[in-house]
Amino acid sequence: MIDARTTNVNQTEELAAAVASLVRPRDIIVLSGEMGAGKTAFVRGFAAGIGVSPDETVSSPTFTLVHTYDTGTVIVHHADLYRLGRLSDVEDLGLRELADLGDVVVVEWGDVAEEVLGHHLVVSLEVDDDNEDSRHIVVSVIGQTWDSRWEQLKRALAKWGD
Ligand SMILES: Nc1ncnc2c1ncn2[C@@H]1O[C@H](COP(=O)(O)OP(=O)(O)O)[C@@H](O)[C@H]1O
Ligand SMILES: [Mg+2]
Numbered sequence: 001m002i003d004a005r006t007t008n009v010n011q012t013e014e015l016a017a018a019v020a021s022l023v024r025p026r027d028i029i030v031l032s033g034e035m036g037a038g039k040t041a042f043v044r045g046f047a048a049g050i051g052v053s054p055d056e057t058v059s060s061p062t063f064t065l066v067h068t069y070d071t072g073t074v075i076v077h078h079a080d081l082y083r084l085g086r087l088s089d090v091e092d093l094g095l096r097e098l099a100d101l102g103d104v105v106v107v108e109w110g111d112v113a114e115e116v117l118g119h120h121l122v123v124s125l126e127v128d129d130d131n132e133d134s135r136h137i138v139v140s141v142i143g144q145t146w147d148s149r150w151e152q153l154k155r156a157l158a159k160w161g162d
Contacts, residue, residue, distance in 0.1 A: 001138055001139065001140045002138070002139040002140075002153065002154055002157050003136070003137075003138055003161070003162035004136075004137040004138075004139070004157050004160035004161060004162055005128075005134060005135065005136055005137065005160060005161075005162040006038075006134070006135050006137060006160055007131070007133055007134050008133050009038065009041050009133075011160065012038045012041050012042055012045065012125070012135055012137070013041055013042070013044055013045025013048070014045060015042075015045065015137065015157060015160050016041075016042040016043070016044070016045030016046040016049060016123075017045045017046065017048055017049025018049070018156040018157055019046060019049070019121070019123070019139070019153070019156070019157070020045075020046045020047075020048075020049030020050040021049055021156065022149050022152055022153055022156060023046075023050060023104055024104075025074055025102040025103065025104060026099050026100065026102055026103075026104075026145075027099065027104050027105070027120070027121065027145065028095065028096070028099050028104075028105045028106075028107065028110075028117050028118070028119070028120035028121070029046070029104075029105070029106045029107070029110075029120065029121045029123060030107050030110030030111055030114070030117060030120050030121065030122045030123070031043070031106065031107065031108045031109070031110060031123050031124075031125070032109065032110065032111035032122065032123070032124040032125070033124055033125035033126055033127075034126075034127070036127065037125040037126060037127055037135065038125045038135050039060075039108040039109075039125060040058070040059065040060045040108065042123060042125065043058055043078050043106050043108070044058040046106060047069060047076060047078070050071060050074065050076060050104065051071035051072070051073060051074075052069040052071050052076060053069075053071075056069055058078065060080050060108065061078055061079060061080045062080050062082055062083060063083075065079060065080065065081075065083070065084070065093060066078065066079045066080075066093060066095075074102075074103065074104055075098075075102075075103040075104070076103065076104045076105075076106065077095065077098050077103055077104070077105045077106070078106050078108075079093060079095055079105065079106070079107045079108065079110070080107075080108040080109060081107060081108065081109040081110060081112055081113055082108065082109045084112075084113075087112075087113060087115075087116055090112075090113040090116045090117075091116050095107060095116075095117060096116065096117055096118050099118075110122075111124070114142065118142075118143065119141075119142060119143025119144065119145045120141075120142055120143065120145075121139065121140075121141050121142075121145075121146055122139070122140045122141065122142060123137060123138075123139050124137070124138045124140075125137050126138075136162065137160070139153070139157065
């Protein structure tokens with residue numbers, strides 16, 4: 001696990017961009033945390049970091065379920081599972097298949113669908129009790145896909161070390 005703390009939204013976006021710098025095609029990033037924790041903010045920084053045009057507006061795909069961005073090098077799918085009640089609905093979205101095809105997938109509320117998503121990085125964001133602009137961010141992993149990058153990721157996130 002990697003523990004980090006950010007004290008404003010820009011820092012969370014920067015941290016996300018640092019994660020994006022180590023991302024590879026086929027990666028799935030799962031974001032967990034309550035409403036307002038900063039999941040969409042994370043995706044905004046992540047998208048910028050991976051090369052999505054700054055002209056694209058990154059917003060929560062709460063009603064459309066998935067937004068797709070093409071950087072020219074990689075396709076990034078941004079999903080929000082908040083409205084999906086059943087795991088079979090999540091399976092129907094085919095997120096894992098998109099990753100298997102070589103795309104990158106970022107999933108808000110993805111922790112509810114851990115077993116459907118297979119190997120992935122988990123980023124959980126939590127609002128600090130004593131500071132509404134502070135977030136405790138814990139990065140962990142399910143599966144082996146980050147083993148060879150883990151030390152690099154630790155170094156990349158060290159400046160936000162908790
Ligand atoms: N350190 C921080 N990291 C992320 N967001 C923060 C932070 N401090 C304040 N905020 C604010 O919290 C809100 C997070 O909203 P959002 O990213 O939409 O959350 P979620 O997608 O988890 O519901 C934004 O209004 C953002 O400006
Ligand atoms: Mg959101």
